[in-house]
Amino acid sequence: MWSWVLHRITGVAIFFFLLVHILDTALVRVSPEAYNAVISQYQTPIMGLGEVALVGAIVFHAFNGLRIIAIDFWNAKYQRVLFYVVIGLWVVTMLAFVPRHLINVFSH
């Protein structure tokens, strides 16, 4: 249940991020000045924290997506173990990413 709730929430969240991201990138063709103004906003610490959430969502969605593929094509009996593996991999990935990223964000 919770793996699915998280998968849907992260899936929809990533979708909306991509939608906005495609729109702001498209802005460069409309007005390069407006594009620069928007992109510079991404350099603020608030956005830096937002990026942590975005990467967290993508990493969970990707790992759990592989878990769902394994359930559908291989075996559903190990789903609970696999869910803990997903959480474990997520924690490891985030531990590797978050400190480096935050040092980058706050050293500018």
Next chain:
Amino acid sequence: MSTPTLEKPPAVPEEIQSFTVTLSVRRFVPETDEEPHWENYDVQMYATDRILDALHKIKWEQDGSLSFRRSCAHGICGSDAMRINGRNRLACKTLIKDLDITKPVTVEAIKGLPLEKDLIVDMEPFYASYREVQPFLVANSKPKDGKERIQTVAERERFDDTTKCILCAACTSSCPIFWTDGQYFGPAAIVNAHRFIFDSRDENAAVRLDILNDKEGVWRCRTTFNCTEACPRGIQVTQAIAEVKQAIMRGKP
């Protein structure tokens, strides 16, 4: 000759401890109520009693208007699936000692099917999906020796798990997809299709796979595993659904 004497005085039968359990039951009487409401009942229970015993005590001693279904009272007929403390279970298989009785125990009808009265829902949509998957053996050819359709132990084992279903609807009514999309066949219908799709004696697997390849068929399943956790028979429901998905992709069982 000596008269036999008792060496020890007869043991006084130990009093079995009982507890006051509060049941919070979601009541709904269509004739008088606009909305369902929660009502609390205190009952004296032993640790080995079941929620079904508590419901009986309420009905027989406190409020005869309480309505629920039950028949066998031993986990066989599948008529008393209900939502107890937020989880679908059979009332007759839920022991008091397995519940936290420091708080009221909530009891309500299963979700996703039309509520008729108190703990009773209209099971017809559930049975309609069940009927649609042809839950019976289809074998039009003549058996080899003219008498029996012989099956090896391994062939019988292939679908053993899904023969255990008692059609209680605990799985289907625990599925978040079914709650929002009542057209979805639901886990129970797929389990009972699986029972015949993988039966070596059956000849209609292709038809059933085609039925379940529907928009409202197996592809609605999002692998939330609520059904597997709800099944009182311990059937690996999600695994069965995954096997049907794979059979559809292969085009054969």
